[in-house]
Amino acid sequence: MAKPTKAQREWRPGMPKKRRSIRVQFASVVLLTEAFVALFATLAVFGLRGHEYGPGLVLGVGFGLMAVLVLACAVVKRPWGMAIGWLLQLVLIALGFVEPMMFVVGVLMALAWWYAIRTGARLDRENVVRDREQAEWERLHPDGADGEAGKTQ
Structure with a gap:
């Protein structure tokens, strides 16, 4: 049987689940997308200039970057x-410098990275505020209702 993780060992009933960072999630998606870009760039350089640089070098560097x-x-x-x-x-x-089209693709991917980091950080800040407001509401309304929902007219 697998050893429980630190988060699993520290968990107690009723504990709220820790929110994952949106910035980290967005950054990971962009990096994985860039791994596919690196794959296709490797194949392009291998096909167009593999004889200049040597096929082993092109594939080794490309797969290493991925x-x-x-x-x-x-x-x-x-x-x-x-x-x-x-x-x-x-x-x-x-x-x-190896394949000139990668200047364009690289800049576009860098813009995607910048946008993912910027937007993810903003959403994380908004979630902190939202969680704080939710905790305050739950503190003021321990029964989970504002008192009006359970009343009948």
Whole structure:
């Protein structure tokens, strides 16, 4: 049987579920999308310039970049994980020196990354306010109703 996680060991009945960060979720989606972009870029460079750079080098670097993009999803919740995400955006743009169309694709993916981080952070802030207001309402209304719902006329 698998060992319970820290969250499972600390859980108690009636505990509210901790809300996951939308910023982290959005960042992970963009990084996974970029892994597919790296796959298609690898195939394009392999087909167009594989003989110049060597097929082993092209496939090795391409698949390595895909692995790093996928693995970055695991650390994106840490502050330095976001820095790695930004660094990977620069790597995708820099691929334009190998395949010029990647300048365009890399910039578009960097814009998607920026938008995901910005929007996710805003939604996380809104959720903090919403959770605080919900906790206050529940504190003021312990029976779960405002007193009017249970009355009949």
